[in-house]
């Protein structure tokens with residue numbers, strides 16, 4: 001097989017794979033994780049990735065924490081002002097048609113209040129969109145990244 005034919009075949013195979021995946025995908029796909037809370041702290045953050053496979057922009061308006069009456073979740077972004085990063089509440093989050101939005105530490109995140117989360121827990125979330133759509137997902141709780149300091153004081 002010459003090089004052009006090989007390239008063409010590779011392209012065709014890739015196209016076939018992405019089409020097969022496309023067929024299985026929900027119009028809006030959401031996954032993510034939450035951070036565990038340090039002892040005595042009832043505040044955390046969750047990071048979601050939203051993939052919009054539809055042809056319409058989706059707007060995330062609110063996130064609820066089912067089964068946790070004392071807890072709440074806010075959409076936040078992080079802005080840098082004079083070398084200091086501050087969190088700002090967001091009215092909504094737009095996921096463009098055919099596009100994705102990925103939350104990340106130091107950027108857009110879901111601020112969680114009134115929660116105690118242990119690594120390995122599952123955290124159910126209810127996402128409300130401007131078009132009335134409601135998506136229920138469950139994200140896993142991940143360990144806080146160990147710092148040099150927490151390592152030094154680690155007792156097992």
Ligand SMILES: [Cu+2]
Nearest residue numbers: 076087109111
């Ligand atoms: Cu925040």
